[in-house]
Amino acid sequence: MPRLLALALSLLFALSLSAQAAEGGDVKPVVAVLYFDNNTGKPSFDVLRKGFADMMVTDLAAVRQIQVVEREKLQKLLDELKLQKNEYFNPKTAQRIGQGIGAQFAVAGSLQAIDPALRIDIRLVEIATGKVLLAEKVTGKKNQLFDLQQQLVGRFVKALLPKLDQFPKPRSRAPDVDTLLSYSKGIDLVDQGKLQEASVQLASVVSQAPTFLLARERHEEILSRLKQAQERRAETLTDLDELLGQKAERFLQEKTLAGLDEKEGSTLLAWRIIRMQYLARKLRLHLSPKHPHIVMPGHEPQALALMQRWHEQAQAFVRESTEYVQRFTREANGVRFLPNTSMELSPEDEEHVRQAKYGPLRFDDEARITVAEALLMGQFEDGNERFVAGPSLSDLEPSVEEEGFRLLEEAVEDTSALTPQLREHRVRRALDLHGDALMRKGRTEEAIARWQRFLDLFPTSSQFNFISNKIKTALGVGSNAYDNSGATFAQQLETCDKNGILQGYSHEMSRRLLTRGYKAARELFVEVDTRCGESKELKSFLRSLLTTAAMSAANAGDCATFHELMTTRFLALHGSQSEIAGYLKNYVPQCKKEEPAAP
Missing domain, CATH: 1.25.40 (Serine Threonine Protein Phosphatase 5, Tetratricopeptide repeat)
Incomplete structure (x- = not known):
């Protein structure tokens, strides 16, 4: 009975092809190339099945009279059926898979040996009947892989289209087994969704084998997919940016620190930081992409407006941070306990912050220095990243320069209650930045005076030589000739x-x-x-x-x-x-x- 059913299906298929031909339509046999089994005894060659299948699909698809099922469609079915480890060379397995992807014929095969000689066994299976229409093998050296694969393609095409006289030029061109193995690893990474890693892998293949056209095409496809993914992510992040930026603005307009408890106060500081980072991210769009990141021609009004808005938020941030520490610092038995330094948001807002890469949010106990660094040096924070924008606001508005230097002086003066180690760290950071900002503006003698002040205050500091060398560099006699010049x-x-x-x-x-x-x-x-x-x-x-x-x-x-x-x-x-x-x-x-x- 099963044989009669198979014979009937085969007869129906033949009648269908004849009817289409009689109507003048082009009849194209639908072929699925299955993954070749690895019978070499070496598991490291398992991944070769994907690369070899991709080569076969590419070259068979070049024959216009054949319709070839895409390898990705095959991979999707295998994932659904959990057939990754099956032996595809088995006609029954080939028949099952072929039916699942709508193929009429299946190309199955196995890698029987790699060393010392390469041997590949092949079969062409008719899906409707499970009948093996062609069973052959090819052998040769590892570096003859492309020639052997082309022999297989030719035999399959001849079996399907016996009247075809001329074959199209092959496009795969894998030079040897080792190159195909590297290529197969890249394809496997694609199937795992690891596009970035796949891009690196295939770029290496293309570099080592420039004539491997299939690898070059796949690499270009992955680069295109990565670009599309980045564009989609950019759109998503833009939406999240706007959501967080607007929510921060509303919260800060409705709340003041004076009416909040410690937990609510930390939330206000968190939204203030988000608002500052939102504006910094907006500013970044007006800077040249290459270092140094300069405001681009025609973008000056927008960049200046964003810096000024950031400046307003930064001034509020310094005031609120100072007030927060003063109000909620406690003392017990002569020991000072700083207030809650974790930034508290709702779970939903925290998830948005994570997706938009604004975090992790943290209390900044050196807010004056952080703000001065942005005003004087143009250095901003964008989540875990820092970037420099030039010119800085202090370069554009002299009054801001005075404010930046004043913040650094206040940071130095407000260290009396700190431990000796923390005091040295903060004073060094403030005076070092003060000197750098003065050098940036060509005020060498004033810069040297700030650095010397640190050396006088902390003559035994571990940073003494570092600061001392900055003074020598400013005088043109430091340890780095490039900086001296x-x-x-x-x-x-x-x-x-x-x-x-x-x-x-x-x-x-x-x-x-x-x-x-x-x-x-x-x-x-x-x-x-x-x-x-x-x-x-x-x-x-x-x-x-x-x-x-x-x-x-x-x-x-x-x-x-x-x-x-x-x-x-x-x-x-x-x-x-x-x-x-x-x-x-x-x-x-x-x-x-x-x-x-x-x-």
Whole structure:
């Protein structure tokens, strides 16, 4: 009876194909390529079944007269049926799987040996009857994998389409077993949903085997999927950002610390931190993506407004943090107990904070220093990340500079109740930052005075040598030549000292960009060119300095300056159009000009 049923199914299939052909339709046999069994006795080769199946699917699908079931569809069915460890070479198993994915034929096989010779057994199974239509084997060396696989493809196609004379050019091209094994590991990572790891794995395969076209195509597909996933995540995070930002704003408008107990007060501080991070994240959107992160051309009004709004929140944060500690610090038996330092939110809000990567939220007992660092140095916190925005608010508004320095002085003065170890830590952090901020603004002597103050207060500190070296660096005699040259660049420029200018140029470029904005790239080169452009020693290096300035401008989003410098002075310094084209193609493609439309 089962044989009669199988015969009937086979007859119906044949009649169906004949009817479609009579109607003039194209009849395409539907083929499923199953995973080849690993009979080598080496479990490490189990993953090869996926890569080999992917190769077979790719090359069979190139035959327009055959419809091939995608490997991903097969994987989905195997996951549902929990057939990962089954032997697919068994005709009954092949028949069951083929029926599940709507195939008429199944390609099954097994890897019988890898070393010293490669042997692959194959079968072509008719799904309706379970009949084996083709059973053969191929053998050869490991490095002949592609040739052997192409023999298999040819035999399968000939069995399905005996009248087909010409086969399409193969696209898989795996050079050897080891490469296919690496590729298979990448495909397996994709099936596990580990796209980032898969991308790294396949990138390595492509690098080692550039002609392996299938690996290259799969890598490009994964990069596309990663990009789409990142875009979806960005949309989700944007929605969460807005939700948290608006909720923080409403909470802070409705509540004041004066009417809250300790637990409620910690919640208010948490929402204040969220609001500050929300504004910092918004500011980040107006900065150039490459270091140093400069406000992009045309974004100055938005960036300034966000810095000012952040500043308002930061002022409130300093006041509230100070009041919170004063109100809720307790003393018992001469011991001070600080208030609750955990930031308390509802479980739902905590989950939103986690998803939006704002956390972990924590009480900042050095709020004055944290705020001063943002105002003076442009350093902000965005969840667990920190980023620098230039120019800082103090670079744009002189009154803010005074406020930042005042906060640091207050932080130093308000350390009398701390333990000696905590006092040293806080004083060092405040005075070190104070000196850095002064150096950033070119006020070297005042910076040295702040660092020396720390050395005088804590002559036995473990940080003594570190701070002492900062003073030496400011004077140009520190342990790092690059930092020395940056600190003394102004003096080197006065005398057109070639070595000093060349060593300190990029350091000075970064400092000026962070304090003056994207226009500083052009200004610095023009200043060097004007002062020292005719210097015999420096003249041959001007083109290199100009390129640094042009690239810095481009990375800051100022493509207009890039083109101005490169099409005028660069060419005058014997640069070429081909060099400019190379920079645009390889380093700053965002500055490519659109080709005029054809008439």
